[in-house]
Amino acid sequence: MKVLVTGGAGYIGSHTVLSLLENNYDVIVYDNLVNSSIESIDRVEKLAGKKVEFIEGDICDKEKLSKVFEQFTIDAVIHFAALKAVGESAQIPLSYYQNNVYGTVCLLEVMQQHKVHNFIFSSSATVYGEENDVPYVETMKLGTPSSPYGASKVMVERVLGDLAQSNSNFRGVSLRYFNPIGAHESGQIGEDPKGIPNNLLPYVAQVAVGKREKLGIFGDDYPTKDGSCERDYLHVMDLAQGHVAALDWLNRHSEFSGVEAFNLGTGNGVSVFAIVKAFEKAIDKKIPFEVSPRRTGDLPAFWADANKANKALNWQAKRSVEQMMADTWRWQSTNPNGYLV
Template identity: 70%
Template sequence: MNILVTGGAGYIGSHTVLSLLNNDFDVIVFDNLSNSSIESIRRVEKLTDKKVTFVKGDIQDKAALAELFCAHNIDAVIHFAALKAVGESSTMPLAYYQNNVNGSLCLLEVMATFKVKHFIFSSSATVYGGDNNVPYIETMPLGEASSPYGASKVMVERMLNDVAKADSDFRAISLRYFNPIGAHESGQIGEAPQGVPNNLLPYIAQVAVGKRKSLQVFGDDYQTLDGTCERDYLHVMDLAEGHVAALKWLNKQRGFTGVEAFNLGTGKALSVLSIIRAFEQVSQQNIRYEIGARRSGDLAAFWANADKANRLLGWQATRSLEQMIEDTWRWQVNNPEGYL
């Protein structure tokens, strides 16, 4: 099968491309490289000894997408291409709606033109909003998102449901995942943000390696065990394998039409301070941090109920927090400047 992976050169995308290749799928990556590097694809090819077809382009460019679909007989699409920083989305909301919502719309329109009916969407736990109780479960309604980033994911999920209602042949999966961290165990691919990291683990790792002076913790007055935000952290390779499991499940379904949502998480929440302490223990480095004000769009705590993914997809997160941090640290030490 030919699988189109939009945003496939990014952090989660590159690890998923590696997992797809290891499961004998043929992969076409479409990425504008705005926050990623072609080097990640080169390294994936070396790790798997398989080739990836790479096309540089933006998902809002329908002509480029149409040219790609003309050139390749695409069986399914895994859609990662999106802006993804919660805090940044509150200061740049229009950019998030333009890229995440309009980009997804353009992609779905071109898919409809070329009659490609299988779609896996990189969604987020933020679609549950702040009103649903934790742990989040897929039967809960889509909530009032706490940030433009979350709102953009809600909008795309609603779009997918409407497309499925209008086209009985369209089948999609929304993978609502929580906080991916870690890197491939080889230390060859990992999270390589351009500029200041927006996510916790790469920032901690850059402090540990001496690239940054200290970490700012956004608030210590939440109603949590130590006052800092609590999140469900899972290994990026567990997450990548979840996408492959979802694709295989989708391919086997005969009577299913519409959209299915699956949570991908560990079912446990860990605080920012506990992650810092665990990183110090694994790396044997002192992590300097400062407590700052709360960040716009952050919820106090959320974590997954992933029973549905375990039951239907045969998937569960298996890698420990220690392995997540060991792999992050190996990646950072081996690649202090990321892919540069």
């Protein structure tokens, strides 16, 4: 089975491509490298001992995308390509809607033209917005996220719903990720953000290798156990395997059409302070930090109800917080400059 992976050179994409190869899927990666390096694909190929077809291109370029669908017989698409920095999305919202919403519409149009109907979308826990209570369950209504980034994910989920209504061949899966962290256990691939990291763990790891002076913790006065925000952190390899499970689910359910959403998380909230402590333990070194005021739009705590994915996809996030820390450190300490060699 041949799978087109948009954004496959990025953080979650590269780990998923590895899992797909290990499960005997053929993979074509389509990525414009705006936030990634081709080196990630070279390393995935070495780890898997298999080849990946790489095409540099933008999802907004329908002509180029069409050529890919003409050249290869594609059975399914996994769509990671997006811009993902929450703060930046408030500064340049139009770029986020153009890339994440218009780009997805372009991809779906080209898929329709070429009669490819199996689609897995990288959605996010952010689609539950501010109005839903924790734990988040898939039966809840889509919420109102506080950022244009989050809004772009809600819009795409709506687009998928409308497309499924209009086309009974469409078979979509929205995977709502919680907070992926960690790296492949080899230390060969991991998260390599360009510029200042937006997410907690890459920042902590860069402080640990001396690239940044200290960590900023936004708010210690939330109504949580220790006052810092709580999130549902899951290992990126568990998340990668969630995509293989979703593809298997589509393959098992040949009668299915429509769109189905699944939460991919552990079901546990872990605080920012707890993550910092776990990382310090893993590297046996203190991480200097400073508490600064809350960031607008940050929710105090959220985590997944992961029962639907556990049962239907036969998938579970298995790796521990300790393993997430150890694997992050292996990646960061052996690649202090990421993929820049």
